[in-house]
Amino acid sequence: KQEVTQIPAALSVPEGENLVLNCSFTDSAIYNLQWFRQDPGKGLTSLLLIQSSQREQTSGRLNASLDKSSGRSTLYIAASQPGDSATYLCAVGADGLTFGKGTHLIIQP
């Protein structure tokens, strides 16, 4: 059974810092890995999709990497802004997405 773990569970940093969120999964037989953000009481916004044959994807200030052999992914956020405050969720896809519990991120102005 696939298990996804996200570390840290919570993170608070000053504005402008670069930061890394971690995601690990137990079964490397995945089709893809997707990073989402969720604002309080809202649905999920897709940030980046990395297909199993890819190593990384970039969108603006976000960069996500995937290492299937070690079962790890990282989400790098450059020059963080208060608007980046949200819960970030990692999910791996096979038959239905399996989600981690998320990292609750607070960017202090």
Add this chain to the structure above:
Amino acid sequence: KAGVTQTPRYLIKTRGQQVTLSCSPISGHRSVSWYQQTPGQGLQFLFEYFSETQRNKGNFPGRFSGRQFSNSRSEMNVSTLELGDSALYLCASSLAPGGPSEQFFGPGTRLTVL
């Protein structure tokens, strides 16, 4: 292009009742998945539909069911509601079924069971 829409956005029911939630996918998307989000368990996969057929099902009791219509819209039904069914129910759509396609989520339906 309009995103995934879910109705209703909020719902309050009492134990023992049943409820039906609706999801309209992004235009052109034919696969719809449903997820339950609770503070304790996080996000859990309920089921996935493609071409009006259930392709995959998560580990939930038979009280949870769904269906998909020919226009790809989907509904999920929960019968004999329990307090533990209180959750945010999220619908996601994708172009194709299975894992490889990017999934796009709706705003969710917040169900409260009293």
